[in-house]
Amino acid sequence: MAEQSYFDKSSNTGIRHLINATRFSMHGLKSAFMHESAFRQELALLVCLIPVGLIISSSLKEFVLLxxxxxxxxxxxxxxxxxxxxxxxxxxxxxxxxxxxxxxxSAATMMALLIAGSVWATGIVGYFT
Structure with missing residues (x-):
């Protein structure tokens, strides 16, 4: 039997597709964590910001936005x-x-950081006013 080509998706449907997609996604996240220092730094910042978000959020909607x-x-x-x-x-x-x-x-990442920073700044200012 011939080996299935990476591009042959005929047997990759339904639940098998979902399982494979999840596996590939988890591999991508693991690889980013292992090899990308910026990803690790931003993830660490997110983890640190979770309790801050819980404290400064006046509603569930605000926390979800942060x-x-x-x-x-x-x-x-x-x-x-x-x-x-x-x-x-x-x-x-x-x-x-x-x-x-x-x-x-890189510019896209910077813009995302600026957007996130402005939303967080608005949340922090709202908490203290």
Missing amino acids: MAVSVFVLVVELLNSAIEAVVDRISVEHHPKSGLAKDYG
């Missing part, structure tokens, strides 16, 4: 890391377009 923008930063960081991995896989030699792709990913 956590959502924090997780959003991790999502953008994962996408940035994926872009960097693909660019590095294609070629390690410097190319202006490769640099731009990495810069765009």
Whole structure:
């Protein structure tokens, strides 16, 4: 029997698809934690901010918003890391377009951090006023 191609998805349906997707996602999270220092730093910050969010939130909606923008930063960081991995896989030699792709990913992460920071600042100011 021939080995199934990575791109042959005919037997990857239903619950099997869900199991495989979960396994691949967990592998991605583990890999990001092991190899991406920015991901670890942002995850550590999120863990530290959970109790702060519980204290300063005046409602469940506010707490969920604070956590959502924090997780959003991790999502953008994962996408940035994926872009960097693909660019590095294609070629390690410097190319202006490769640099731009990495810069765009970095800019997206910075913007996510600015959005999260502004939401958190609003929550903190609201708590003290």
